[in-house]
Structure formats: C-alpha cells, structure tokens
Amino acid sequence: MNPTDIVRTILRAAPDALVVSSLGTATSALRAASDDGPHLYMGGSMGTALAAAIGVAEKQPARAVIAILGDGEAVMGAGSFWSMAGIAPPNLLAIVLVDGHYTITGDQPLGVPDVFADVAAALGLETATAYTDDEITTLVQTLHRPAVLEVRYEERAWPGSSPFVDPPVVRWRFEQAAVGAST
Amino acid sequence: MLESSPRTVSVARRTDAEGETVWQHELADGLIDAGIEVAAWVPDKRLAPIGTRLAERGIPLRTLTREEECFGYAAGYRAAGGMPLVMVQCSGLGNSLNAIGSLVIPYGLGFPVVVSMRGTLGERNPSQMPLGRTTVAMLDALGVQSFSLSDPGAVPAIVKGAIGVAEGARVLAPILLEAELELP
Numbered sequence: 554m555n556p557t558d559i560v561r562t563i564l565r566a567a568p569d570a571l572v573v574s575s576l577g578t579a580t581s582a583l584r585a586a587s588d589d590g591p592h593l594y595m596g597g598s599m600g601t602a603l604a605a606a607i608g609v610a611e612k613q614p615a616r617a618v619i620a621i622l623g624d625g626e627a628v629m630g631a632g633s634f635w636s637m638a639g640i641a642p643p644n645l646l647a648i649v650l651v652d653g654h655y656t657i658t659g660d661q662p663l664g665v666p667d668v669f670a671d672v673a674a675a676l677g678l679e680t681a682t683a684y685t686d687d688e689i690t691t692l693v694q695t696l697h698r699p700a701v702l703e704v705r706y707e708e709r710a711w712p713g714s715s716p717f718v719d720p721p722v723v724r725w726r727f728e729q730a731a732v733g734a735s736t
Numbered sequence: 737m738l739e740s741s742p743r744t745v746s747v748a749r750r751t752d753a754e755g756e757t758v759w760q761h762e763l764a765d766g767l768i769d770a771g772i773e774v775a776a777w778v779p780d781k782r783l784a785p786i787g788t789r790l791a792e793r794g795i796p797l798r799t800l801t802r803e804e805e806c807f808g809y810a811a812g813y814r815a816a817g818g819m820p821l822v823m824v825q826c827s828g829l830g831n832s833l834n835a836i837g838s839l840v841i842p843y844g845l846g847f848p849v850v851v852s853m854r855g856t857l858g859e860r861n862p863s864q865m866p867l868g869r870t871t872v873a874m875l876d877a878l879g880v881q882s883f884s885l886s887d888p889g890a891v892p893a894i895v896k897g898a899i900g901v902a903e904g905a906r907v908l909a910p911i912l913l914e915a916e917l918e919l920p
Contacts, residue, residue, distance in 0.1 A: 571816070593812065593815055596838070597838025597842075598808065598834060598835050598838045599834070600804065601804060601808025604800065604806075604812065605808045605811050605839070606812055607812065608776075608809040608810060608812025608814075608820065609812040609815065611774060611796070611798075611813060611818075612773075612774075612813045612816035612818040613816050613817070630808075632800070632801030632802050632805055633800075633808075635801055636800050636809075639799070720842035720843040721842075721843065723843065727815050727816075731815070
C-alpha cells in the first residue's frame with residue numbers, strides 16, 4: 554500500500570464524509586485519490602489539521618468527518634488527541650498515516666515513538682491499526698467514533714499531486730460541500 | 737513566586753450581584769447576539785467570566801490544549817459554515833502565529849478573537865512583558881487589524897463592529913481587552 558491507495562480505500566469506505574487532510578503527503582494523497590474533490594486540504598499550519606477536523610465535526614454533527622494526518626503532523630498536534638477525547642465528537646475518525654518519516658522535507662526519520670494507537674487507547678478513544686486495504690475498509694466502516702485509526706505502510710511513494718493548494722478555492726469548495734449538503 | 741493572573745485584576749469597575757464584572761457579561765451577550773455559536777479557549781482569569789456567561793447561555797465552551805489549536809478548531813468550524821469565537825491571552829497569540837498566517841488568513845476564515853492583554857499597564861510578571869509589548873505589532877505584521885477595548889462603555893459597539901468585520905469582510909477580528917478595563 555502507498556498513501557494514495559490508502560486514501561482511495563478510505564474514501565470508498567466512507568464516500569460521504571467531510572475530509573480534512575494535513576499538509577504534505579496527506580493533502581497530496583487526498584487530492585490524487587479523490588481527483589481533487591472538495592475537501593479541506595491544509596497547505597500549511599502543521600499540527601492543526603486534527604483541531605480543524607474537530608471544529609468541522611462540531612459544526613456538522615450529522616455528517617461523518619475524517620481527518621487524514623501524517624505521522625509528523627500528528628506528533629506536532631498531539632494535544633488535539635487529548636482535545637478529541639475531551640470533546641468526543643461522535644462523528645469524527647482520525648486516521649494517522651504511519652511511515653515513520655517527515656516525507657516532504659526530505660525523508661527525515663520521525664525520531665520519536667510512533668505509538669498513536671497506544672496514546673488513543675490511553676485517552677479512552679476507540680482505536681485500531683490497519684496494514685491492508687481490507688482492514689482499512691472494515692475499520693473505517695466499523696470503528697465506533699470518536700476513533701483513531703493507525704494505518705502502517707512501507708511503500709513510501711509520493712502521491713504526485715501538489716500539496717500547495719489554492720486556499721480560497723479550497724475553502725469555498727469545502728464550505729459548499731459542508732453547508733450545501735446540510736441545508 | 738508564580739502568579740496565574742495579573743495583580744491589576746483586583747478591583748472591578750462594576751460588578752453585579754454575583755461579583756462578576758458587568759462588562760464581561762455584556763461582551764458575552766453581545767457576541768451571542770451577533771451570532772457566535774461556539775467558543776474555543778485556553779483559560780485566563782480575565783476571560784473566565786466571559787466563558788462562564790457564554791456557557792450559561794448555552795454556547796459550548798471548548799477548552800483546548802494550546803492557543804494554536806483554538807485557531808485550528810475555529811478555522812474548521814468556520815469553513816464548515818459556522819461562526820466560532822476564540823479567547824486567548826496575548827501570550828498565546830505568539831503560539832498561534834503560524835496557524836493564523838498559514839491557515840486563517842490565506843483561507844479567508846474570519847472570526848472574532850477576544851484577547852486578554854497581559855504585559856501592559858500594571859503587569860507585575862516580567863515574563864509577560866515582551867509578548868504584551870509586541871501583540872499589536874505581531875498582528876500588524878500579518879496584516880491583521882485589531883480593535884482595542886479599554887472602556888467598558890464601548891463594549892456593545894466594538895463587539896458588533898468586530899463581528900461585522902469577521903462575518904462580512906471575512907477577516908480575523910481580534911478585540912484586545914486592555915488592562916484599563918479593570919484598573920481601579
């Protein structure tokens with residue numbers, strides 16, 4: 554599995570979800586897997602994608618919301634796992650793509666324990682680890698929200714789509730997708 | 737000696753029966769009347785009565801782990817069609833500059849921010865001074881116009897105007913709660 558395959562599987566398992574992606578690999582993979590669908594792609598602001606997803610989940614409680622996070626992103630914004638546990642949005646799934654590297658900056662090692670599921674479990678969040686497409690599909694469909702899903706992969710292929718998005722366009726398209734479907 | 741609040745907050749100018757400051761309730765009421773739906777904050781003594789009032793009136797008050805997380809949360813809430821409020825100390829703005837600069841501003845996500853000013857008149861904690869001194873300059877450098885609130889009588893007008901800017905002009909609208917609000 555590579556990041557684009559993983560995200561494509563996530564989207565097939567949850568086709569109606571509002572999706573927030575962190576900068577770098579997650580945004581590039583989400584753009585590639587969704588043919589540039591109307592998602593909330595982060596072009597910067599490392600460490601705040603999960604917080605943004607919590608905000609989306611709170612404003613749109615009737616919608617499924619998924620945060621797709623790189624592992625470096627998840628470490629930088631680690632406090633948001635605590636916030637997720639505290640607020641406990643019943644419609645939010647956080648998925649951490651774990652390859653142990655900061656990809657976009659030149660493949661530097663993560664350098665700290667990549668124990669996202671352990672942390673999630675300690676926080677009382679539903680959590681699991683997936684290694685295959687089938688496991689991703691099953692877990693995305695069945696994990697009781699709020700939940701944290703680790704996806705571990707070794708094929709570290711760059712997805713190809715630029716992670717440098719046009720922010721006003723992203724915001725406008727996402728707002729239409731979020732508000733238009735709820736009214 | 738550790739202090740969690742400025743020593744200047746010892747005498748409120750006006751208080752109601754519960755001892756809460758009237759202007760803080762007016763501020764909360766004005767924000768609710770203008771349409772805010774949720775508040776994300778990191779606790780602060782001067783902001784606390786505002787948060788209490790918001791919660792009493794049914795506004796969810798989300799206590800997050802860092803100030804930049806409040807801006808990320810609010811950005812998501814706004815992008816999903818809502819109107820959030822962020823409440824932080826000015827020192828927390830320092831933590832938040834990247835979230836403001838690379839998310840809130842470029843994505844055009846306008847919402848009000850109530851900033852409790854430390855490091856100004858009456859401050860007794862040396863560690864608070866640099867960020868208090870540079871708050872307006874930091875915001876200016878990012879192109880964010882801030883709105884100073886030092887007169888309790890100006891609360892309704894400034895709140896209404898700030899929400900108008902956030903909603904209509906779609907820019908961040910920081911209201912700076914100056915120390916003069918509580919100086920005896």
